[in-house]
Amino acid sequence: xxxxxxxNPTMKTYAQxxxxxxxxxxxxxxxxxxxxxYLLDESGAGNERSVKMWxxxxxxxxxxxxxxxxxxxxxxxxxxxxxxxxVMSVTIGGGGVKRPYSGMGEGLAPIVEADAxxxxxxxxxxxxxxxxxxx
Numbered sequence: 001x002x003x004x005x006x007x008n009p010t011m012k013t014y015a016q017x018x019x020x021x022x023x024x025x026x027x028x029x030x031x032x033x034x035x036x037x038y039l040l041d042e043s044g045a046g047n048e049r050s051v052k053m054w055x056x057x058x059x060x061x062x063x064x065x066x067x068x069x070x071x072x073x074x075x076x077x078x079x080x081x082x083x084x085x086x087v088m089s090v091t092i093g094g095g096g097v098k099r100p101y102s103g104m105g106e107g108l109a110p111i112v113e114a115d116a117x118x119x120x121x122x123x124x125x126x127x128x129x130x131x132x133x134x135x
Contacts, residue, residue, distance in 0.1 A: 025072075025110070026072055026110055026112050028054045028070040032054055032056065032069070032070045032114075033054065033130050034130070035056040036054040036055065036056055036069065036070075036128045036130070037055055037056060037057070037058070037127070037128060038055040038058070038067070038125035038126060038127060038128055039052070039053070039054060039055065039125070039126045039128045040052065040053040040055055040067060040069075040120055040124055040125055040126075041053075041124075041126070042124065047075060047076060048073045048074055048075055048076065049074045049075060049076050050073075050074045051071065051072070051073050051074070052071075052072045052074075053067060053069050053070065053071045053072070053116070053118065053120075054069045054070040054128070055067045055068070055069040055120070055125060055128075056068055056069040056070070057069070058120070058122070058125070064119055065119065065120055065121065065122055066117055066118070066119060066120070067117070067118055067119075067120035067125070068115070068116070068117045069115075069116065070112070070113075070114055070115075070116070071112070071113040071116035071118065072110050072111070072112050072113075073110065073111045073113070074108075074110050074111075075108045075111065076108075077108060
């Protein structure tokens with residue numbers, strides 16, 4: 001029998017809230033920024049939610065305009081299963097609780113192509129001037 005002021009130990013689990021959500025926006029390295037002439041920013045292009053390109057060169061091949069540069073693609077989330085809002089379930093915190101994971105907020109992690117060439121439109125290119133360095 002325990003004395004009246006004794007402590008009765010109990011087991012508790014404490015865990016920090018873990019989030020798989022976030023938004024990562026990669027930017028090109030300084031050597032690419034130094035060569036960048038135009039920015040290309042498109043939404044809903046092909047299978048991507050959006051595409052952003054730091055264009056370092058533009059050339060024409062017949063009727064096509066080709067842009068070369070540092071490309072970031074943000075893919076659409078591919079939804080599957082019975083619940084259209086759920087991509088997959090992830091067990092977080094070891095408690096056996098399944099929470100829906102739907103990618104990086106609106107989509108999946110961005111895909112970076114360091115030296116990509118793509119068909120582009122001159123009308124969609126925005127002239128780029130690097131931000132001036134502050135003293």
